[in-house]
Amino acid sequence: MESILIVDDDVNLCTVLTDELTEVGYEAAFVNNGDAVFDFLKNKLPDLILLDLKMPGKDGFQVLNEFQEKRIKIKVIVLTAYADVKSAINSAKMGASDFISKPYDFDELLITIRKVLQRDS
Numbered sequence: 001m002e003s004i005l006i007v008d009d010d011v012n013l014c015t016v017l018t019d020e021l022t023e024v025g026y027e028a029a030f031v032n033n034g035d036a037v038f039d040f041l042k043n044k045l046p047d048l049i050l051l052d053l054k055m056p057g058k059d060g061f062q063v064l065n066e067f068q069e070k071r072i073k074i075k076v077i078v079l080t081a082y083a084d085v086k087s088a089i090n091s092a093k094m095g096a097s098d099f100i101s102k103p104y105d106f107d108e109l110l111i112t113i114r115k116v117l118q119r120d121s
């Protein structure tokens with residue numbers, strides 16, 4: 001079973017999205033801030049991370065930056081309400097595989113998740 005970690009400070013979104021992903025056959029978990037990601041990764045490396053950009057404390061860009069610094073190889077889709085061209089470009093430069101704007105359409109998100117998981121890297 002492929003595993004997905006949701007990283008978002010919106011607890012309601014995390015709960016709903018975890019249920020949606022579980023229903024379609026993924027092993028889903030969530031954390032609510034950027035620092036908690038690294039604690040989570042000590043125990044398990046998920047196949048994919050859905051990453052919010054705006055979070056209190058360590059934001060999404062800082063998380064991506066730290067992945068690069070620590071050479072943590074993990075697929076990331078950025079999921080954010082602040083979808084704009086600049087954020088998309090910056091996320092891609094920092095290693096994100098794709099970019100989805102909130103509020104997300106689950107079917108669209110699912111297509112993107114499957115596409116990213118099928119890629120070799």
Ligand SMILES: [Mg+2]
Nearest residue numbers: 009052054055
């Ligand atoms: Mg947020």
